[in-house]
Structure formats: C-alpha cells, structure tokens
Amino acid sequence: MKKLIKPNDNVLDVFHTCISRIRDQDLKNKLTAISQEIELSSIEFDTKATATQLHTISPHDHLANSVTVDEMKAIYTNRMAKKLAPGRVYYDRLMSLPEHGRCPLCAQRVVSTLDHYLPKAHFPYLVVTPFNLIPACQDCNKTKNEDIPNSSEEETLHPYYDDVENISWLKARLNESIPVAIEFYVDPPANTDQILIKRIQFHFKSFKLAALYASHAAEELASIEYTAKHIYNSGGGIELKKYLTETATGKLAISLNSWQSALFTCLSTSNWYCEIRFGL
Incomplete structure (x- = not known):
C-alpha cells in the first residue's frame, strides 16, 4: 500500500x-x-x-x-x-x-x-x-x-491515514522446482503493532495481492532467465548471487514492499537458485 x-x-x-x-x-x-x-x-x-x-x-x-x-x-x-x-x-x-x-x-x-x-x-x-x-x-x-x-x-489500509512504507512486511518464498514458482506473504517485524499486522494481512487478502504479485513475478522470472543463466555459466553461483543482490538492493531503495523487492531478495538469498538451479 x-x-x-x-x-x-x-x-x-x-x-x-x-x-x-x-x-x-x-x-x-x-x-x-x-x-x-x-x-x-x-x-x-x-x-x-x-x-x-x-x-x-x-x-x-x-x-x-x-x-x-x-x-x-x-x-x-x-x-x-x-x-x-x-x-x-x-x-x-x-x-x-x-x-x-x-x-x-x-x-x-x-x-x-x-x-x-x-x-x-x-x-x-x-x-x-x-x-x-x-x-x-x-x-x-x-x-x-x-x-x-x-x-x-x-479495516483495510487507508492511504490517507496509514503509512506502512517504512516497514518491511512483504516477503516471498521460492518453490524449488522448474519452472520456478514464487509465493508472496505478509511477515512484518515482530515489534510491529499487532492490530496493524492483522490489518496488513487483511488488506493483502482482501485485494488478492498474493495472486497478483505471483503473476507478475512469474513473468519477471521468465524475462531474467537468459541473463541469470548467462551469469551463472560465466561466473558461477557467486556472480549470480552478486547480480541478484545488487538488483534487490536497487529495488529496495525504491520500495521496501514492492513485489520486485521481495522477489529479488528471495532469489538472492536462495542457495538453490544461485548454486543449483542453472546447473541442473
């Protein structure tokens, strides 16, 4: 939001x-x-x-x-x-x-x-x-x-009254399969107000954002397939992880809770994606 x-x-x-x-x-x-x-x-x-x-x-x-x-x-x-x-x-x-x-x-x-x-x-x-x-x-x-x-x-989040942009609450998890599938979920910091957590979760569910973001992530994964494979073949998992980490850092600088930020953070921290996925 x-x-x-x-x-x-x-x-x-x-x-x-x-x-x-x-x-x-x-x-x-x-x-x-x-x-x-x-x-x-x-x-x-x-x-x-x-x-x-x-x-x-x-x-x-x-x-x-x-x-x-x-x-x-x-x-x-x-x-x-x-x-x-x-x-x-x-x-x-x-x-x-x-x-x-x-x-x-x-x-x-x-x-x-x-x-x-x-x-x-x-x-x-x-x-x-x-x-x-x-x-x-x-x-x-x-x-x-x-x-x-x-x-x-x-009460779903209200853009005029609620500000959750400085709380990192949107996360993604990777399904270790081919094609790769990404699932998005809500996971705010533990010290976040409990009612606000429930409201974020309710907002996320009410507007069906998990499915929306997963659809966009699938398209993004397909679009970076060639680049990621090329980097892996040239420099191995270390270089692929570096590329994904730099991309995640750039996305996070724009928004902590975009599906892109969650996606690339997930990919960059996945040993399976960085070390195994393109070696299969």
Missing part, C-alpha cells in the same frame, strides 16, 4: 459545488438542509479513521429531510464523477494524488476511478467526503465492492 497526501478540500465546499447546478429547487433545498449532517459525518470519519475506529460508524439507510440514498449516490455519480460536472474539479484533484498514477491499494495497476472506503450505499452522508474517496484501479475497487469492516482488524 502506498501512502498518499491527505486531501485538504473542505467537504462542504465539495458538497455545495456538486449541488450548485441542480434545477429542481425542492431537491436542492432538501440537500442544502443536510449540510450539517454532511459536515459532521466527515468530521466523524476523520476522527475515527485516525484511531482505526471506522467500523464503529453506523450505516445510514434513512437520511434527514426525506433525502434518499439514491439521491445522494446521484450527487457523486452525476455531479462529481461525471465529466464536466460541477464537482469534477475535486474528482480530478483526488485522482492526481498517486505517484505515477499507480493504485495505492495494490501499488501495481493504473488508477482509473475513486473508491469509497465506506460504501456510498450504506454511508450516503460520505458520498463526496474527500477522506472517504481513494483513487484506485478498477480491479481493487471491484474486489473490495461494498464490504463494511466489523472490527479494527478488518
């Missing part, structure tokens, strides 16, 4: 901009009347996200002033996410947050949408709350669907 700069747009500015062009005056009045609920819900989200207590926010099936869930969902869909919509400027601002346009949830695929951390169908007051909107890829958005956390341990 990649850390993102927390948005600083005021939720009421976003909300009022989104509803500014509504022509149905009765609807506009109804929506304007729930401004306080919108603001309070945003404050509650911010406070509880900081304390890993988002699971304690109660879903809302009924809203004040006869506003319906569908009317609230339409604000996001038609008046924020839609091109040329009045709130599109905020949508685009959030979408631009990830470095290199990469999804912060999987750190792999390209951002293409905004994910509601707490789903809009159950938390309509939060439909345009910037803190609740995470730039994400379509796959992560669909995989998460409308899941609601039931405990702190079931």
Whole structure:
C-alpha cells in the first residue's frame, strides 16, 4: 500500500459545488438542509479513521429531510464523477494524488476511478467526503465492492491515514522446482503493532495481492532467465548471487514492499537458485 497526501478540500465546499447546478429547487433545498449532517459525518470519519475506529460508524439507510440514498449516490455519480460536472474539479484533484498514477491499494495497476472506503450505499452522508474517496484501479475497487469492516482488524489500509512504507512486511518464498514458482506473504517485524499486522494481512487478502504479485513475478522470472543463466555459466553461483543482490538492493531503495523487492531478495538469498538451479 502506498501512502498518499491527505486531501485538504473542505467537504462542504465539495458538497455545495456538486449541488450548485441542480434545477429542481425542492431537491436542492432538501440537500442544502443536510449540510450539517454532511459536515459532521466527515468530521466523524476523520476522527475515527485516525484511531482505526471506522467500523464503529453506523450505516445510514434513512437520511434527514426525506433525502434518499439514491439521491445522494446521484450527487457523486452525476455531479462529481461525471465529466464536466460541477464537482469534477475535486474528482480530478483526488485522482492526481498517486505517484505515477499507480493504485495505492495494490501499488501495481493504473488508477482509473475513486473508491469509497465506506460504501456510498450504506454511508450516503460520505458520498463526496474527500477522506472517504481513494483513487484506485478498477480491479481493487471491484474486489473490495461494498464490504463494511466489523472490527479494527478488518479495516483495510487507508492511504490517507496509514503509512506502512517504512516497514518491511512483504516477503516471498521460492518453490524449488522448474519452472520456478514464487509465493508472496505478509511477515512484518515482530515489534510491529499487532492490530496493524492483522490489518496488513487483511488488506493483502482482501485485494488478492498474493495472486497478483505471483503473476507478475512469474513473468519477471521468465524475462531474467537468459541473463541469470548467462551469469551463472560465466561466473558461477557467486556472480549470480552478486547480480541478484545488487538488483534487490536497487529495488529496495525504491520500495521496501514492492513485489520486485521481495522477489529479488528471495532469489538472492536462495542457495538453490544461485548454486543449483542453472546447473541442473
């Protein structure tokens, strides 16, 4: 998971901009009347996200002033996410947050949408709350669907509030077979907060990152096959280990928890891969 700069747009500015062009005056009045609920819900989200207590926010099936869930969902869909919509400027601002346009949830695929951390169908007051909107890829958005956390341990990592980039938690293990297979797993340092460990594990499982990373690793192994074999044939296991260690060091300098870092660290420390694999 990649850390993102927390948005600083005021939720009421976003909300009022989104509803500014509504022509149905009765609807506009109804929506304007729930401004306080919108603001309070945003404050509650911010406070509880900081304390890993988002699971304690109660879903809302009924809203004040006869506003319906569908009317609230339409604000996001038609008046924020839609091109040329009045709130599109905020949508685009959030979408631009990830470095290199990469999804912060999987750190792999390209951002293409905004994910509601707490789903809009159950938390309509939060439909345009910037803190609740995470730039994400379509796959992560669909995989998460409308899941609601039931405990702190079931709160997936939130890019605006959680920073796990300086903790080395992603590891890989090698299956000593041909073709070589790599398995990814979560293994943070022993002194890591226990709830955070469970959240990292839950995040990793929820977004099916093991399978995603294994797929990319298989492709990478195939792409380095020729180079690794050439180095082994020229300089033996010592030179191959040196090459893999240098590659791992470079990957780790960019990210402690990329699948590339975990892959090359695993390969460089495998006696089987360095000494035996290419001698078979």
